[in-house]
Amino acid sequence: MKIKNVTIAGGGVLGAQIAYITAFHGYNVTIWGRSEGSIQRVRPRIDKLHEIFSKELEIAPSYIGAEKPDYPRALFNDETEITEQKIDELKEINENTYRVIKYTTDLQEAFSSADLVIEAIAEIVDEKKAFYEKITPYLKNDAILVTNSSTFLPSTFRDYTGRQERFLSLHFANSIWRQNLAEVMGHDKTSEEVFDIVVEFAKSIGMYPAIIKKNSLDIY
Template sequence: MTIRKVTVLGTGVLGSQIAFQTAFSGFDVTAYDITEEALQAGRARFEKLAAVYRTQVKGGGNGKAEQAAAAITLTADLANAVREADLVIEAVPEVLSIKQQTYEKLAELAPQKTIFATNSSTLLPSAMKDFTGRPDRFLALHFANQIWHFNTAEVMGTTETDPEVFHEVVDFASAIGMVPIQIHKEKAGYVLNSLLVPLLNSAMALAAGGYADPEAIDQTWQIGTGAPAGPFHILDVIGLTTPYNILANSDDENVKQLAKWLKDNYIDKGKLGIATGEGFYKYS
């Protein structure tokens, strides 16, 4: 495997986790975001992750977690971020036009050797490949939130992805402690979100329609299936911004109404999930 230098675009909830897990696994990591303010928030996330890894992840003690956080280079200069990258993992907002514009910039700035991977949770890589300048070196690499616990990495290429690139990214996923899930052809939502998104949307439709409160819906799911968490707790863990972006960009008017309900009742009130201390539930 030739991947040693990894750049993660976006230091939000999941982007910061991907960068931290990669650095914790011994890779040279650069984290990029568009403003200094965003980078400061990213640094704060890395420090919080170090505390999590120190207590919850094997080998995270004896200063290793703190060393991983300190080793991540942060920058708002995209050209510097990708100049020597072997792999760029894109974790920018879940809006197709933003991702396409990002890849147009990357195509000009990154070396031809660089592999591009999108962490998009619902968008197909084929919708972005023509903007990358290297469709044979582009694919999807999708992580689940709380990466240190839920350590799947879904790998999905397009019809143009070089099989050698595909397998190199599978090997990289293994090297950073993930369980690679190889997806043989494009599927919106991959495996995880093909199962998860209908559950979350159904739960929100029940609450938005006034049929039951989020607590009762979660309780029903947990008792009825034995699951450790209900859909609204899962939404709080994910953070409500990403689900909102997915809902708001749907062509289905009923789905867009769920986006409006989420925005009016939670997002506009600063209730974004665990990261802000309150979403559907309150957190200390």
């Protein structure tokens, strides 16, 4: 399965960051919000991220040839990739990124064509359960659903997703462009193939995936 269309459910601080880094790395990104008010609140966050990435790329030439440079690791694969040419390419990408992200409150528009849905709504169990039940009728059969929750195990929600084998946890850190560790955790019903697809997706957006096979909160 090739992931192309990614929907982020929730446009809070971290949801906006996930959306931006995913779009920056070439995916078609839609942010779903519960209301127009939610959409209006996320737009300034996306604009701010455009500004942050612009500043990061402006100072990036100072990392060229530096010993152990403290560079934004979600933007460059490694130190050798930090060149004037690559920086110019990323500046162009950044100027396009915040313009191509789509926003919607419509469930059909947000989820019917999504290959991957990243749930980043409030850390409230009942709200998450209700959200999964609400979007299930709109998802493609092969769509993958992940939760960004850092509080709850994926097994907490699997029975509400309608796709136990295609559901798992993908948790990101704040300041995602620099703190690029992403924790990937399945549960006892998660397909190994789906797990591997999510790991590769994380890598493709500049993350370093911490692969967690144990369905336990001990790792948090």
